[in-house]
Amino acid sequence: MSHPHRAFATDSEVKGEAVMQLERKIHISNLRQRVRKATELVSIEWPQCVDSTNPIGCTECQSIIANEGYDVFIIPENTMVTADYREDRVRIFCNTEDGVVLATPKVG
Numbered sequence: 001m002s003h004p005h006r007a008f009a010t011d012s013e014v015k016g017e018a019v020m021q022l023e024r025k026i027h028i029s030n031l032r033q034r035v036r037k038a039t040e041l042v043s044i045e046w047p048q049c050v051d052s053t054n055p056i057g058c059t060e061c062q063s064i065i066a067n068e069g070y071d072v073f074i075i076p077e078n079t080m081v082t083a084d085y086r087e088d089r090v091r092i093f094c095n096t097e098d099g100v101v102l103a104t105p106k107v108g
Contacts (some may be wrong), residue, residue, distance in 0.1 A: 043068055045106040049092070058094040061101050065090050070107065077102060 009017075048054075049061035056064070058074050065072045070090045075081060077095050085108050093102045 045104050046090075047104045049101040050104050055100060057099040058092055058096075058101055059099065061092055061105060065092070065105060072105075 043065075046061065046065060049056045049064075062072045062074055069088075071086075071088050072090050072092060074096075075091045075093050077093060079093075081091060087107060090105050090107055092105045094100065095102055
C-alpha cells in the first residue's frame, strides 16, 4: 500500500494491487470449477437400478449406493416409512419376492 506521507500510490503499488485482484479472480474461478465438478460427482438418485432394459437387483443396487457413502435401507413393498428427510439416507423400495427395485432410489 502507499506510504502514509504520500498522497498517491506508486506505479509498482498499483500494479501489485492489480495483480492481487487478478489472482483473487483466478482463485475464485478455480474454486467455482472445483465445486461444479464435485457436485457432478455426487449422485442423488440412481435410475440405473430400475432400467427396464437391464434392471439391477435390490442388493446390487444397495451395494452401488453404499459405496458412495450413504446409509442404504431396503424397504419391502407397501411398507410405511417416516416422512423425515435425511441427506445421508437412501431407501430402496423392493419387491422382496423377486428382488426387483420398484422405484428409482433417491436421497432422503
